[in-house]
Amino acid sequence: MTKREGVPPLTEPDATRQPTAGPAPSAPGLSGVALVVVLTGYALSIVDASIVNVALSSVSDDLHGGAAALELVVSGYGLTYALGLVLGGRLGDAFGRRRVYACGLAAFTLTSALCGLAPTIEFLVTARLLQGAAAAMLVPQVLATIQAVTEGQARARAIGMYGATAALGMVVGQILGGLLVSLDVAGIGWRSVFAINVPVGAAALLAVRRVPATRAGAKPGFDPVGTLLFGVTMVCVLAVVVAGHDLGWPLWLWALLAVAAVAALALVRVERGLEAHGGSPLLSPSVLSRPGMRRGLAAMVPFSAGFGAFLFVYALVGQGHFGLDGLASGGVLVPFAAAFFVVTLFTPRIAAALGGRIVTLGAVVQCAGLLLLALVIGLGWPHPSLALVLVGIGLFGVGAALTGPALFRMILADVPPAQAGMGSGVLVTSQQMATALGATVGGTLYVSLSGWLSTVSAAVLVVALLVCFTMTVLVISLKLPDPR
Incomplete structure (x- = not known):
């Protein structure tokens, strides 16, 4: 169960009530200010995944970093971020989600300042690794807090805003990065893309007391073996996803997938045994095997993979063949962000009317947007109608x-509320891994196809891949439960 820190535990009937058994009268709720505070930290973590991309050339000129070092500036953040999400969620369950969120936000703000002050490329890479680890501490607490203190329509609205923050953050990162570098704020050049986090993070820290303080009723135990096996699995998979294209997919890199498979099988066995003996596994098999979690994650993976592939390949096409700079390329994504934000305001009502079929409707609309893009690109290349491209991107956002x-x-x-941090960590980890995998697969396919086919054919075939991802979500959606 989950309780407010410093508040007496619930009575026994409430303590044994399952999270699906109806509204819990003890839910403290989430004020507008508190929601803004937690979403601010989440937004910073999303923006910083992409804001540095448009500043890499300036970083290279200033710090004399080679291609490998610049790759680490980008991928190092994502590596430690994805690696630490599940552990960050468990820390929130054990020590209090508001406390761990505040520590993660403080660390993120500090490491952002260190990135902005970096005197060498090695210092910047190290600071980015630490920044990703700090993001992994704070991000799982956002969904976990929403899950623990809201219910019904309030939860639907809060999760809708969470999704809108993710979409807006990805677009704003590209636009804001290009704007800051071009303006050369205070003459500090690329350093401003990190420095901007400091006042925003500090302001959120000042208001963090407005966030309800929740934690698990009984502190979960530590699972060193499970943590080690999970870490090995993640590192091996991330190494293939992040470094495969740059290294040319050597045989030894593919061998890491075999290591990951062995570690994953061992992890499943260890976690089942620990839970069977009353222990506290890092990843609870009984929770992960529940229908909503299992089927929802099965749909989340192709959904996120398609999203990652779309953004990455769009950047390649927009900047490589349409001559758009980073700022203009990000600007073309505004219809996506605007559509996403507006529609999330109404998704609670739509979900109440359609239940689980809202995902089916979403997949159909995404397919329509992708098919429109394929037709516009295929028939209008090399100068497709910008208006129709924007419509297709907007439909994809809807x-x-x-x-x-x-x-x-x-x-x-x-x-269960007591394991909200763990569940949130698993969800965000799956989302991040699938997004990175989609970007890698989509980008590699596009580059490979454009090498022996025409550019337009390569682009249309990648869009066809995205349609396959979306159709997979549509098929899975037919057996999804209603969102609660």
Whole structure:
């Protein structure tokens, strides 16, 4: 169970009530200020995943970093971020989600300042690794807090805003990064893309007391073996996803997938045994096997993979063949962000009317947007109609807004409040891994196809791949439970 820190535990009938058994009268709720505070930290973590991309050339000129070092500036953040999410969620369950969120936000703000002050490329890479680890501490607490203190329509609205923050953060990162570098704020050049986090993070820290303080009723035990095996699995998979394209997919890199498979099988066995003996596994098999969690994650993976592939390949096409700079390229994504934000305001009502079929509707709309893009690119290359491209991107955003928040709610609905941090960590880890995998697969396919086919054929075939991802979500959606 979950309780407010410093508040007496619930009575026995409430303590044994399952999270799906109806509204819990003890839920403290989440004020507008508190929601803004937790979403601010989440937004910073999303923005910083992409804001540095447009500043890499300036970083290279200033710090004399080679291609490998610059790659680590980008991928190092994502590596430690994805690696630490599940552990960050468990820390929140054990020590209090507001406390761990505040520590993660403080660390993120500090490491952002260190990135901005970096005197060498090695210092910057190290600071980025630490920044990703700090993000992994704070991000799981956002969904876990929403799950623990809200219910019904309030939860639907909060998760909708969470999804909108993710979509806006990805677009704002590209636009803001290009704007800051071009303006050369205070003459500090690329350093401003990190320095901007400091006042925003500090302001959120000052208001963090407005966030309800929740934690698990009984502190979970530590699972060193499970943590080690999970870490090995994640590192091996991330190494293939992040470094495969740059290294040319050597045989030894593929061998890491075999190591990951062995570690994953051992992890499953260890976690089942620990839970069977009354222990506290890092990843609870009984929670992960629940229908909402299992089917929701099965849909989340192709949804996120398609999203990652779309953004990455769009950047390659927009900047490589349409001559758009980073700022203009990000600007073309505004219809996606605007559509996503507007639609999330209405998704609670749509979900109440359609139930689990909201994901089906979202997949259909996304397919429509992708098919429109394929037709516009295929028939209008090399100068496709910008208006129709914007319509296709907007439809893709509408479909994503209908699908993403609903999947979040379905996945977390089966997670007991006491394990909300763990469930949130698993969800975000799956989302991040699938997004990175989609970007890698989509980008590699596009580059490979454009080498022996025409550019337009390569682009259309990648869009066809995205349609396959979306159709997979559509098929899975037919057996999804209603979001709660």
